[in-house]
Amino acid sequence: MPWWYFEKEELKNTPSRKDNVEFDTERRYRREATNFIKECGNLMGLGYSTIHTAIVYLHRFYMFHSFRTFPRYVTACSCLFLAGKVEETPKKCRDIIKKASTILTSQKMMSFGEDPKEEVVTMERILLKTIKFDLQIDHPYRFLIEYAKCLKSNGNTPKEQVVQKAWNFINDSLETTLCLQWEPEIIAVSMMYLACKISKYDVVDWKGRVPDHQKWWDMFVKDMTKNILEDICHQVLDLYQNPKGKSEAPDSPPQLPPSKASLIKASPPPQKRAKLQQSPVMNPKVAVNHIPVKVSSNEYDMAKVPHPPYGYPSTSYQQPPPPAYLVQSAVPPPLPAHSNIHHKPPLPPASNYPTNNNIPPLPPSRYPAANIASNQFYQLPPTNNYSHKNNRSNHYHQPYQ
Amino acid sequence: MSQQPPQQSRQEASQPAPAQMSSGYATLEQRLKYISEYNFPFCDESAKYEKVAKIGQGTFGEVFKARSKSDNKFVAMKRVLMENEKEGFPITALREIRILQLLKHENVVNLIEICRTKANKNNKYKSIFYLVFDFCEHDLAGLLSNVNVKFSLGEIKKVMKQLLNGLFFIHSNKILHRDMKAANVLITKTGILKLADFGLARAISISKNGQPNRYTNRVVTLWYRPPELLLGDRNYGAPVDMWGAGCIMAEMWTRSPIMQGSTEQQQLTLCAQLCGSFTPDVWPGLEKLELYHKMELPQNHKRKVKERLRPYVKDPSAVDLLDQLLILNPDKRINADDALSHDFFWTDPMPSDLTKMLSQLTQSNFEFLAPPRRSNQMMHRYQQQTTSQVPPRPQDNSYQDRVY
Incomplete structure (x- = not known):
C-alpha cells in the first residue's frame, strides 16, 4: 500500500517546487483547482462524496507531478470524471468539459488543447497510474456524524448548528493539503473541535465514555494531542484570512492570460464578501474566545499578514454568532436524524477566494443524505485486515514541530 | 502487493526532470516525453x-x-x-x-x-x-469436463464449503458477484478455491428514500441465472449468487450444467420443470415482477429437485442442501451462512483436502482449453423441445498450455 500521508517537509518540497513553482503559487493552484472541482461538481449535481473524492485525487496527483507539467484544470476535470465513475455517479466526459467551459475563461480553456475530451481521457490514465488505482477514499463526513451523535453538552447551542459548522469546515479544509497530512477521522475530530470552540459548545459528556477518556475524541482516535488538533485547525482558519501574499502571488504562467484572481482584485467587492461584512462576525461586542494555543505562524507566511475585517482571524479567535441561515431556520431536528444535517452546507463562512465569488448558493438537494450511507457498503468485517491504517503501529503522527 | 516505499524514495531521483521552459506550462511534446519517461x-x-x-x-x-x-x-x-x-x-x-x-x-x-x-x-x-x-491452475468447469478428474464426496464438500465461504465473505461485504458459474470458480493446485471474475460484481446499495434499487438484470450467464432475474427483478440481492451456487453444486455430480436453456424463456421453463411451477403460493409478490405477465410460465409442474437429482447425488444431506439452494423464491433460498451450517458439511465423510486428487493431474484444466462438455443424459431428456447448445468456445489453439 502506498502511503498517502506526507510530512510537512515533503509538502514543501513537491515536484512543483522543484519545477520552480513557488510554495504560495502551488497553494493557490491547489485552491483554484479545488474550488473549480467544487463548482463544476455542484453545477453538475454531483454529491459531496464525489466532489471530495475528486479533490483528494487531485491533491495526491500533484505530490508526484508538477503543476507546470499538467495544467490544473485539465487534471481537475479528469479527477472529477474518474471520481464520478468511482462513486457511481458517472458523468459524461463531454458534459464535464462543457460545464468547465462555462466556468473557466476561454484563455484557461486553452490548456485543454484542441481536443479537450481526448486530453481529459488521456489525463485520466496518467491519474490512475499515479494514484495506484487507490480509488476508495474515506471522507471525514461520516466520521463527523458518527462522533457528533455521541456528544453531550449542557449549553444552549443546538448540536446541529455545531455539526453544520464542522461540516463546512471540512468542506473548506479541502482547499488545504490536510487530506495529505491526516486521516479523515482526525480531520473530523479536529473540525468538530473547532466548531465546538467557535460555537461555545462545551462537550461535558459523551456516550461510551470510560474513565480513561480525558477528552471526547479519545474515544475515537488515540494520542490526539492538543498540538495536533490546533495545528490542523489553524491550517483551516488560515484560509479565512485575506492573504496579502495572494495579490502579490505570481499569476498563472505567463502564457496564460490574467487569471480571474487578478481581475477580481481590481473589481468591486464581490457578492460574497459583501454578505460577510454584513454578518456580525466581527462585531466587537462579541466575546473573544481564545483557543488556548500558541499561534505558530511559521508554516504559512499568510498567517503573518494582518487580517482583514472579515473571516476568522487566526490570531484572535472571535466567536462568530450563528450564521443567518441557522438563525432563521426552524428549530433544527434532533440528531441522529441524518438527513436533516446533510442539507447543503452554506457557502464557506469567509472564503475570500476570488475564483469562488460568482457561485450562487445552491439548492439543498445537492447533498442527499443517502450518499453517506453509500460509504458503508465498504465496511469490512472484523476478519479483514484491509486498511493501510492498520499497518502502522504508530498510527498518528507526532505533532509537527 | 508491493511494499510501501520508504518516504524519501517516493519521488525518485531517477524521474525525468519536468523539462520545460523556465516559465509557462510544458509544451505538448515535453509532456509526452515526460509521460513516456516517468517511472x-x-x-x-x-x-x-x-x-x-x-x-x-x-x-x-x-x-x-x-x-x-x-x-x-x-x-x-x-x-x-x-x-x-x-x-x-x-x-x-x-x-x-x-x-x-x-x-x-x-x-x-x-x-x-x-x-x-x-x-x-x-x-x-x-x-x-x-x-x-x-495464478490458479484450474477452473471448476475445466476440472468437471476432464473425465479423469473424480471428486469423492469429501472433496465435493471441500469445494462447496470453500465456495460458500467465499460467498459468505463477499456478501457480508455487501458485494454481489453476479456471475457465478463453474468457469469462474478457480482452484489452485493445492486445492484452494478462489471466486474469480468480478467484472459484473457490484455493491449492494441501501435503497434510497424507500425507492427500490434498479440494478440491471442482464447479468449472470443464462444457465446459472436465477428465476428472479429471468422475471426482470431489478431489486435483487445476495440470493442471485446462491442460486448459482446451487447450480454449481449440482454440477459437481452431473458434471455438466443442469439447466442449459438457450433463451430466457426456455431457461424459465427449465427452472419450472425442476423446481415446480411459479405460483404466488410458493413465491408471494411474484406477480409484481416486471416480466411476470410477459413470460410464459409453465403451470402444473411439481417440484422435482430431489427426485431428479437423487440418481446422481446419493448423499441425502447433499440433496437436502441442493433442495434449499434451488428454491424459486429468493427470500426463501438459503443464504451462505445457513448453508455453511448445513448438516452436509458436518456429517461423515467430512470435507477432505483436494491436494491429493489434484496432485495426480499433470496439466492445467481451464474451461477455455477444455473440449466442450457433453450435456448429460438425464438433463437431456428435459431439453428435447429445443436443441441444447453448448456455448461455442474459441478455436484458438495457438496458446495451448497444458503443463504448469
Whole structure:
C-alpha cells in the first residue's frame, strides 16, 4: 500500500517546487483547482462524496507531478470524471468539459488543447497510474456524524448548528493539503473541535465514555494531542484570512492570460464578501474566545499578514454568532436524524477566494443524505485486515514541530 | 502487493526532470516525453511479466498466464479493454478493481497489482492496463469436463464449503458477484478455491428514500441465472449468487450444467420443470415482477429437485442442501451462512483436502482449453423441445498450455 500521508517537509518540497513553482503559487493552484472541482461538481449535481473524492485525487496527483507539467484544470476535470465513475455517479466526459467551459475563461480553456475530451481521457490514465488505482477514499463526513451523535453538552447551542459548522469546515479544509497530512477521522475530530470552540459548545459528556477518556475524541482516535488538533485547525482558519501574499502571488504562467484572481482584485467587492461584512462576525461586542494555543505562524507566511475585517482571524479567535441561515431556520431536528444535517452546507463562512465569488448558493438537494450511507457498503468485517491504517503501529503522527 | 516505499524514495531521483521552459506550462511534446519517461512509482510496467499462454477469452478481454521475471512466480494477467471506450477507463473495470482491492480473502482471487505498458509513440501514449492475479491452475468447469478428474464426496464438500465461504465473505461485504458459474470458480493446485471474475460484481446499495434499487438484470450467464432475474427483478440481492451456487453444486455430480436453456424463456421453463411451477403460493409478490405477465410460465409442474437429482447425488444431506439452494423464491433460498451450517458439511465423510486428487493431474484444466462438455443424459431428456447448445468456445489453439 502506498502511503498517502506526507510530512510537512515533503509538502514543501513537491515536484512543483522543484519545477520552480513557488510554495504560495502551488497553494493557490491547489485552491483554484479545488474550488473549480467544487463548482463544476455542484453545477453538475454531483454529491459531496464525489466532489471530495475528486479533490483528494487531485491533491495526491500533484505530490508526484508538477503543476507546470499538467495544467490544473485539465487534471481537475479528469479527477472529477474518474471520481464520478468511482462513486457511481458517472458523468459524461463531454458534459464535464462543457460545464468547465462555462466556468473557466476561454484563455484557461486553452490548456485543454484542441481536443479537450481526448486530453481529459488521456489525463485520466496518467491519474490512475499515479494514484495506484487507490480509488476508495474515506471522507471525514461520516466520521463527523458518527462522533457528533455521541456528544453531550449542557449549553444552549443546538448540536446541529455545531455539526453544520464542522461540516463546512471540512468542506473548506479541502482547499488545504490536510487530506495529505491526516486521516479523515482526525480531520473530523479536529473540525468538530473547532466548531465546538467557535460555537461555545462545551462537550461535558459523551456516550461510551470510560474513565480513561480525558477528552471526547479519545474515544475515537488515540494520542490526539492538543498540538495536533490546533495545528490542523489553524491550517483551516488560515484560509479565512485575506492573504496579502495572494495579490502579490505570481499569476498563472505567463502564457496564460490574467487569471480571474487578478481581475477580481481590481473589481468591486464581490457578492460574497459583501454578505460577510454584513454578518456580525466581527462585531466587537462579541466575546473573544481564545483557543488556548500558541499561534505558530511559521508554516504559512499568510498567517503573518494582518487580517482583514472579515473571516476568522487566526490570531484572535472571535466567536462568530450563528450564521443567518441557522438563525432563521426552524428549530433544527434532533440528531441522529441524518438527513436533516446533510442539507447543503452554506457557502464557506469567509472564503475570500476570488475564483469562488460568482457561485450562487445552491439548492439543498445537492447533498442527499443517502450518499453517506453509500460509504458503508465498504465496511469490512472484523476478519479483514484491509486498511493501510492498520499497518502502522504508530498510527498518528507526532505533532509537527 | 508491493511494499510501501520508504518516504524519501517516493519521488525518485531517477524521474525525468519536468523539462520545460523556465516559465509557462510544458509544451505538448515535453509532456509526452515526460509521460513516456516517468517511472510511476505505484504502477509497474507489464514488461516485468513474461506472457506464457492465453488461458481465457471473453467479452471482457483476454487472460494470459505469465511469469514474473523477478521471481519466476506465475500470475494471470487480465487485459483491460479500452479500445472502444468512449468514457475513458471503463466503469466496470473500476468496479472490479475497487471490489477486488476490498475483498482480501483466501477464497477470493487475489489481485496483486495493476500493470501498464509503457506509453510511447506506438501506442499513441496510451498505456494498456492489466489486472495481475495470483495464478490458479484450474477452473471448476475445466476440472468437471476432464473425465479423469473424480471428486469423492469429501472433496465435493471441500469445494462447496470453500465456495460458500467465499460467498459468505463477499456478501457480508455487501458485494454481489453476479456471475457465478463453474468457469469462474478457480482452484489452485493445492486445492484452494478462489471466486474469480468480478467484472459484473457490484455493491449492494441501501435503497434510497424507500425507492427500490434498479440494478440491471442482464447479468449472470443464462444457465446459472436465477428465476428472479429471468422475471426482470431489478431489486435483487445476495440470493442471485446462491442460486448459482446451487447450480454449481449440482454440477459437481452431473458434471455438466443442469439447466442449459438457450433463451430466457426456455431457461424459465427449465427452472419450472425442476423446481415446480411459479405460483404466488410458493413465491408471494411474484406477480409484481416486471416480466411476470410477459413470460410464459409453465403451470402444473411439481417440484422435482430431489427426485431428479437423487440418481446422481446419493448423499441425502447433499440433496437436502441442493433442495434449499434451488428454491424459486429468493427470500426463501438459503443464504451462505445457513448453508455453511448445513448438516452436509458436518456429517461423515467430512470435507477432505483436494491436494491429493489434484496432485495426480499433470496439466492445467481451464474451461477455455477444455473440449466442450457433453450435456448429460438425464438433463437431456428435459431439453428435447429445443436443441441444447453448448456455448461455442474459441478455436484458438495457438496458446495451448497444458503443463504448469
